[in-house]
Amino acid sequence: MRWNIRPPFARVALRRSAVRYADHLWDVVPGAWLEGGRFACERPGCPTTSCHPAIDGWERGASTDQSTVEGWWQRRAHAVLLATGHAFDVLEVPNSLGGRVLAAARMHAGVLGPGRLQVRGPVAATPLGRWMFLVRPGDPLRPELENSLDVVRHGTGSWVPAPPTRLPQGAVRWVVPPEEVAWSLPDSYAVQRMIVDSLLTNLDRAPHLPRQLSTARRAA
Structure with a gap:
């Protein structure tokens, strides 16, 4: 009978997380719910089977x-989606690059001390091998990153799945929970500078890997 118990537990956990995000003024959107290996919603004739609003x-x-x-989570275990471009933007990178950037951010924060350079912020990871750095909104990609296949900026008109949303491959999780950084957001250009440095440092040392699947794309 466990299959009758788990869905309500999942829905409650998703609802609690969604409310916590909203309490910190992060714009929440209910996503389609996972049924087997695909997402379903109540919009008639919706052809989208991947994660979507x-x-x-x-x-x-x-x-x-x-x-x-x-209210959105009263009946369904909706995916928790966060609209970007208002409270924050998201810089999405492959997990290998994300790990290097996070290590650099921790080192810089440790050397400079608290409050000297805000380079650390919330970081989430998807089971598809993508890391999402939440940063202050509004700044476009630096010229060095505009044509990079590894870096995606989610701003106005986009969204990302948030923990504890489950995708067919597994759950979205926090690498750096927002509570760990007191829900503060780093400067976008400071994080982008670290991404550029990591890309340049590893350009000749790392083999080229195919671009991994991005998270949610802009809805039509």
Whole structure:
């Protein structure tokens, strides 16, 4: 009978996380729910089977209102999606690059001390091998990164899946939970500088790998 118990537990965990994000003014969007190996929603004729928003006009519908967010998770274990471009942007990179950038950020923070250079912030990882660095919103990609196949910036009009959302390959998780950095966000260009440095440092040492699948793309 465990199959009757697990879905409500999953829904409660997703709802609690969604409410916590909303409480910190991160715009929440209910995503389609996972059924087997595909995502389903209640929009008639929806052809999308990958992770996607479960509501029409999701950009306008994204909310930080606690009662609204709680209501979305009353019946369904919706994926928790966060709209980008308002409270934060996301810099998405492969996990190998993400690990190097995070190590550099920790080293810089340790050398300079707290408050001297805010380079550490929340970092999430998907089971598809992508790391997502949450940064202050508004800054475009540096010229060195505009044509990089490894770096994706999620700004206005985009969204990302947030922990503890489950994808068919596994769960989205926090590498650096927001609580660890007091929900603060680093400067986007400071993180991008570290990405550029990591790419240049490893350009000749690392073999080229095919680009891994990105997380959520902009909805049509």
